[in-house]
Amino acid sequence: MISIIIPVLNEASTISNLLNDISKKASVKNISELIIVDGGSEDDTYEIVSGYSKTLPIIILKSEKGRARQMNVGAQNASGEILYFLHADTLPPADFDSQIISEINKGNVAGCFRMKFDSIHPILVISQWFTRFNFKSCRGGDQSLFIAKKEFQQLEGYNEDYTIYEDCELIDRIYNQYGFTIIKDYVITSARRYATNGTLKLQYHFAVIHFKKWLGANPKILYSYYKENISS
Secondary structure, three states: OEEEEEEEOOOOOOHHHHHHHHHHHOOHHHEEEEEEEEOOOOOOHHHHHHOOOOOOOEEEEEOOOOHHHHHHHHHHOOOOOEEEEOOOOEEOOOOHHHHHHHHHHOOOOEEEEEEEEOOOOHHHHHHHHHHHOOOHHHOOHHHOEEEEHHHHHHOOOOOOOOOOOHHHHHHHHHHHHOOOEEEEEEEEEOOHHHHHHOHHHHHHHHHHHHHHHHOOOOHHHHHHHHHHHOOO
16 A cells, blocks of 8 residues: 655645545555645644545644655655655646556556646746656656655665755665656646746756756755755
């Protein structure tokens, strides 16, 4: 069974859409629990999520702020044999649970879906096209991530030194240790950060962050650059 893990921080505007979507697209028989890990929301996120506890197998956990910490807390409390990490502003495809289980049964211990943005901006259309290729440089957390719990534990989970880039850092280790698979179906992710920062500007800064990491920049340097140039 699958444990879905969703880190949240002030996601009152998005979380209902995601939970409604999951309830329509997944089979209860495949979902062990849906773990919402709150990093200290100051809006109505907690109250909204609590309202779904009668219709979905929801567990709400508190954690220190930071997606790596939050996702590790979720994984530590998961009972499913498969972990599925999903951002609050990303919608999975229909029957995503069955598709993930099918890949695990084939021996693919980790992978993700292709991705589309909820925007037709030409730069984003080009960017999302590359998610079909099975290269590390084409990966990101918005594509979601599934991994067998045993292998996640062997990798010791997310590196909590990373305030940003935590998804890519873990995925890099997965590629090196176990390989990676791309499911042909698509998740739909929000382009809200691009609308806030400017599409070309944000794409440029993300490219710089990847380049800095490739050159050996440590987590503090990456976060410092992010904080200076990108609005959350």
